[in-house]
Amino acid sequence: MNRHLFHITIVLTCVCGLTGADWRQFRGNDTTSVSSDQKVPTTISGTSVAWKLGLPGGGLSGPIAVGDQVFITASSGPDQDRLHVISVDAKTGKKRWERQYWATGRTMCHGTMRNATPTPASDGQRVVAFYSSNDLVCLDLAGNMLWYRGLTHDFPNASNSLGMASSPVIVDDTVIVQVESDAESFAMGIDVKTGTTRWKSTRPLRSNWTSPAVIQTKNGKQVLLQSSAGLAAIDAKTGKVAWEFGDGASTIPSSAVAGDTIYIASNGLTAIRPNDKGDKPEVLWNDNRLAPSNPSPVVVDGRTYTLSRGGILIAGDAKTGEVVWRLRLEGKGRYWSTPVVARGHLYAFHDSGLSHVIKLGDKKGEILSEYDFGETILCSPAIANGALYVRGHKHLWKIADGHD
Secondary structure (H helix, E strand, O other): OOHHHHHHHHHHHHHHHHOOOOEOOOOOOOOOOEOOOOOOOOOOOHHHEEEEEEOOOEOOOOOEEEOOEEEEEEEEOOOOOEEEEEEEEOOOOOEEEEEEEEOOOOOOOOOOOOOOOOOOEEOOOEEEEEOOOOEEEEEEOOOOEEEEEEHHHOOOOOOOOOOOOOOOEEEOOEEEEEEOOOOOOEEEEEEOOOOOEEEEEEOOOOOOOOOOEEEEEOOEEEEEEEEOOEEEEEEOOOOOEEEEEOOOOOOOOOOEEEOOEEEEOOOOEEEEEOOOOOOOOEEEEEEHHHOOOOOOOEEEOOEEEEEOOOOEEEEEEOOOOOEEEEEEOOOOOOOOOOOEEEOOEEEEEOOOOEEEEEEEOOOOEEEEEEEEOOOOOOOOOEEEOOEEEEEOOOEEEEEEHHHO
């Protein structure tokens, strides 16, 4: 084969492969909540439900998708001390395998939460499941346990009465967990292959439910750890702090990243840009009109999107922080689920189970469809291989056009 043609073939193969990309952790592979998938449905209705699977116990953890499998966690039993990791065939919706373990840490949670609240993560070869009880288990894609860490044994006071919610992230070959409470707080980097600790750092003593985000810099990937004190950027493999933003931040919605800019739920919404020197990052703008409620902000195509406590979707200019448009969404109650975006559409889920698909315009947003899933939805969905995977308290759904 002609060498030039060979290179073109390789490029086209790689580009085509992007359309069926995995969704490997909370808010997607790059923790942005944005997918490049061009086949995901732009409306949700009863006819777009490809399958529906009943789940044991309960959970607020979101689904992840790796290849032809969808992974979800759950916790069951009167004390939520039975931990489940479940693999589902993405095409058929049938369970491939399920593994169960006993929790080694505290399982007490608020009534709206579950022990299975953190979303699992994958590096494409393994699945790492984390729980409010600070149990951390790693399995291969066939369900074989590779290692198990009961972190409460090492940090017995790292818990709170409401439950822990921070989802792990995997950067290269390191798993990062963020565990913060009023009594004991830490972050830890763990070798994904062996389960051994690479580094451990002390974190602010205050209960915190945010999850790490990842930013690509000229110096490599950095993990962003948000807390009530602000934001810290760390090297994933060493735990070394690269820089800090110390103006405080929310303890529920997590930071969002778009390119070289970070958007923090701090005094409303604050945009910052780090520099290569490791100095304090530059504050680009701040606007309290863009303040997110419980869901994390999403930033895409030059716009920030936040959900207010009143159920209003607010679009802002990502460069200036100016409010561009507002759109009131239906539903009684609150929004907890972080929205996801694909094909210029935003998918939002009310805690009652009511979903909205919103077409994102430059000057306005338009609700294209509303569908009631009929049960509580508090977690963020996943997008992979032309499908939307939605998890409620009792079921997991696949939404796809033509039921591919």
